[in-house]
Amino acid sequence: MDIPRKLPKITIDHEKCMVPFLCKKCLEICPQAVFWVVCIKEERLKEMDPRVPGLYKLSAPRRDKCTVCNKCIEVCPVDAIKIEAP
């Protein structure tokens, strides 16, 4: 693929997306596996509960693979994902 090239910009509103590990709709539907979810408050000797808001954070590290098909936007129940086409 050509380099340099413009990439889509993906913004996730973390005020709206609070339980991504529980919801996981965008993670499952993305054909290009652009997203990544990780526990941001890992504690020693404790397993974190995905139902607790804010413990897990969704990001889109592989936006280079995003085709702007917008399937994640359609499936998001809280309207937290915005994609700016390149």
Added chain:
Amino acid sequence: MCWLCDQFGDMEYGNGVWYLNPWNYARNMYKIREPGKVFAVREAGPEVVTEAGLTPPGLINAIEKSREEYDRIIEENKERIRLRRQGNQVLPLKDAEKVLELCSPMGLMECMCRKGVRAIDERNEHEYTCMGMGVGMLKWERWPERYKGGVKFVNVDEAKEWTREMDKRGFVHILMLFGAPYIGGFCQCDYPDCGAIRLAVDFGFGTLKSHYVAMVDYDKCNGCGICAQRCQWGALKFEVTSEKANIDLFKCYGCGLCETSCPRGAIELVERKSLPALAEVW
């Protein structure tokens, strides 16, 4: 020669192949770090490997900047992997089974990559698709979030059976180093969910190819196409003209998934070093 064999191989033991050298399993590897550097817990954690595997710092942004910047970051990361001795290597099933005989302890666990990329929550031994290796595993209870659902320690026979099952399902076996020769994980990878395989396929670094390449015996191949579904590297395709499988040996990572799936035994793994033009293709 692959740089891991160069540094950790022994001609007397394991024929120069680093992961078949029993000394690499016998030492107290967990304590061996770069001289003068403090061991950081998070550095050894699988999530760091996978996060970095998914997005080496600056690499994605570099795609928007320039070819030079992109190439520079890839070179920088290759160098970083060598310095931290964090390389991974693909193993075909037959070599993986030899490793399982050498390494202890071994514990089945959830896959960090699938957890991150697809939010898959593997809760028990029937679901685990990753194996943690080495003494670091004995401390798993301190980090229940990292090992959601716990760990199932297995003996050699159970480990082999599990690995064969993973092979049947179509996962690539990758031996993962958390600072060579300390082996931290025996990953069962699948594009695109897995960090190690994705870095290799998308950017061409991070995971070393295996010591083998897969070659098709055109007399035996009947063009059934079963193997073509298994290649994760874009190396094997069904060649319409000859109606047989065709493998680009420069793209082949030598994982052997095509070999283990061929009902006619038409695919053979041959040693990489036996092919002069491939001997330095890692």
